[in-house]
Amino acid sequence: MDFLKTIEPHLRSEDPLILETVLHALADYPNVPEEWTYELLKLAFQNEEHLASILIYIENQRLNEDAVKLLINEIPLMNQSLHLAVNLVERIEPKLALKYKDQLKSYITEELWSLYEFIVHGTEEEVYGEYGETVAILDTAETFDHSRYLKAKKLAACIVEKGWVTDQEINLEMQDELAEDLFSFNGILTVYMIGLMKLERYIPTLASLLDRDDDILLEEVSAALISFQNDEVVKVVTPYLLNENSVIYASSVMENIKTEAAVDALRRAYYETEDSEDQALLIEALCHQLSPTVTAEISDHMDKEETSSLVDLEQKAYSYYSILGLHHPRLEEWRQIAMTIEENPNLLSSQPELVTGEPYRNSNKIGRNDPCPCGSGKKYKKCCGK
Known part of the structure; x- marks a missing residue:
């Protein structure tokens, strides 16, 4: 199973639902090619509609020199989401940031520039001393x-x-x-x-x-x-998929281990779990694996018409089938529901019949990796979504 090969054709998808799922699936995966991050960054600046989402979801990815040059060129032209771009600037590797200090100096504080110089040129004793002081203040x-x-x-x-x-x-x-x-x-x-x-x-x-x-x-x-990225992780994490206190993080780990063993563990956990919200998390993880072997589980869960406060199930199911080029009789229905929520989150709460003709469930879903709407700066799953 080649996760990257499967997802690559959809990296610049014009379908906002598929692109959002691609961004979610890559957000915590450690082996995203640097050139992909650069391509996503280019897409962000070419299409303001996707700007914020892309800047949020590539924050854990490594920025190469081309990406840094792109940021230098585009940030002065930005009208929105400037703070997200500056957040990326602050995550540039110290040596690379110092190389472009003249162009980046207005976006990075003097304190951070001093830290970069210290990291590049400091001695072992000096760096350890600063590390110890910083940790002590945190504690x-x-x-x-x-x-x-x-x-x-x-x-x-x-x-x-x-x-x-x-x-x-x-x-x-x-x-x-x-x-x-x-x-x-x-x-x-x-x-x-x-x-x-x-x-x-x-x-x-x-x-x-x-x-x-x-x-x-x-x-x-x-x-x-x-x-x-090995099956030893799968083996030891599997029991935590069935623990309500650990399933959120365990499923996040498992969805990002791209092996058949991880897919099998998620599938087994799905059938052994009775809680519908936990099942939704496991279905999301299975969707992000992009394995064609789990269509039965995804289709089964969607047929149950279960609710979820953490996972946009219609978007995940629609994107999974679409990325893999698979047919499902409800594909268009899922797309309509997901697009309605994407375009107007409040519409379904007042006129649910516009989508399916039936009372709709949970019209204001928030992805667990999305920024929390309370403004804390944390991911939803770590804040109000706990």
């Missing part, structure tokens, strides 16, 4: 400081890239953290380092954290597990 702050956390991650990435941390040091830190009820920020960033270093022996330990009640930790655990 003692009354509220979560997202900007400071990103600074700590940049310092942690520098430490890993320059080989300044050993497996033994990681092991000692993890032992200390596992002995406590809550992970410190140093522990959370150690999980981040495990993913960067591809330390596979920690896969079972990381999976054991999936039922923790700490979204920042869970985001890093999920990203680290996804980075391994």
Whole structure:
């Protein structure tokens, strides 16, 4: 099964439903080619209708030099979503950002430029000292400081890239953290380092954290597990698909492990799960796998007419069948419902009969990876959608 080969023809789809599903499916996948991110960025600036969605969903992808040049050319012309473009600028690798400092200086704070210089030229002792101070502030702050956390991650990435941390040091830190009820920020960033270093022996330990009640930790655990892209992850994560406290993150991990074993695990979990909302999450994960072997499960779930507050089921089913070039007798019905919601989320609440002639369910769905409408800056699944 070649996920990238299947999705590539739809990377610049003119169908907004398919494009949105493509963006969702690629958002947390670690092996997206850099040239794809560049192509999506070009598409964003060519079509303002998709600008915000694309800028949001490529934030985890690596920006190459062509993408940086494109941002430099386009940001001065932007009339909307400027903050999302600046967010991408702040995620450019330090060396590359410094190369284009003259063109980017007005979009990055002096503090961040100083950090970039420090990361590129600082000694091991200096970087570790700054890292320790940053983590200490995070641990003692009354509220979560997202900007400071990103600074700590940049310092942690520098430490890993320059080989300044050993497996033994990681092991000692993890032992200390596992002995406590809550992970410190140093522990959370150690999980981040495990993913960067591809330390596979920690896969079972990381999976054991999936039922923790700490979204920042869970985001890093999920990203680290996804980075391994192997069936050992599938094996240890599978039990967490059936736990209501861990299914959101477990299904997110599993949908981004592109192997037949992951597809089979999701399929089995779907049949073993009785909760309709959990089933919807599993169907979304199956749709994002883009495997032709799960049509029965997707069709079965759509026939149940189940509701979901987290997943736009019609969009997922329509896009799945369309991307794979498969026929389904309800394909046009799903497209109409999904397009109506896409174009006017409030229409169905007042005139549901315009789509199906029947009372419609759940007309204001929000994707679990979408920005929360409350304005917190977090993903919906980590905020009001919990």
